Amino acid sequence: MDISWEDSINDGHKKINREQMRYFVASQIKQAIYKDPAFKFFHSLGIFNFLQGFRSDNIDLGVFHLYWDENAGDVGVNNWRERWYEPGEEVRPVKTEGADIVDRQKLMNWWNAEHSKIRAGVMLKQEEIKVKEEDDEPWDHIPEPEWGNC
Numbered sequence: 229m230d231i232s233w234e235d236s237i238n239d240g241h242k243k244i245n246r247e248q249m250r251y252f253v254a255s256q257i258k259q260a261i262y263k264d265p266a267f268k269f270f271h272s273l274g275i276f277n278f279l280q281g282f283r284s285d286n287i288d289l290g291v292f293h294l295y296w297d298e299n300a301g302d303v304g305v306n307n308w309r310e311r312w313y314e315p316g317e318e319v320r321p322v323k324t325e326g327a328d329i330v331d332r333q334k335l336m337n338w339w340n341a342e343h344s345k346i347r348a349g350v351m352l353k354q355e356e357i358k359v360k361e362e363d364d365e366p367w368d369h370i371p372e373p374e375w376g377n378c
Contacts, residue, residue, distance in 0.1 A: 246289065250312055253282050254292050258310070261294065271296045271307070277321040288315040295322040 257280055261267060270276075276296040282289035291313040300307040313319050 249287075250282075250289055250292070253280075253289065254310060254312075257292055258294060271298075276323075279319060279321065283315070290314050290317070291319050293319065293321075297322070 257278070261278060266273070278294040279291055281291045289312070292310065293313060294308055294310050297307055297309045300309070
């Protein structure tokens with residue numbers, strides 16, 4: 229049996245309409261995304277869209293779309309916008325215009341610096357191990373006596 233949205237869904241106690249259901253599921257999705265420690269960096273990482281469809285056997289709420297709006301003003305939670313796509317409507321993720329957000333030269337410089345630190349640490353550790361081995365076994369470096377004409 230299909231449920232029409234003109235009639236409200238009866239959950240046994242009260243009637244729930246489509247907008248209330250959409251509000252509830254959107255709140256749950258946004259709360260989960262906002263709680264993520266990386267949330268404030270998503271747009272910097274190139275993550276501009278979150279899409280989630282809500283459909284069961286007899287209910288289709290459509291697709292929830294949380295997207296970054298770079299023209300919204302100050303960077304923050306207020307730059308994230310939301311919308312609902314109706315069932316069957318074409319989903320169109322937001323594409324950012326303009327320059328690539330990743331500065332490849334800075335990324336390469338950072339990578340090289342970090343790699344240099346790691347290599348220097350490995351070389352230092354190898355030198356420490358070598359010195360420790362020499363300290364632990366000093367007799368390995370003493371030349372053998374020549375007993376020649378005894």
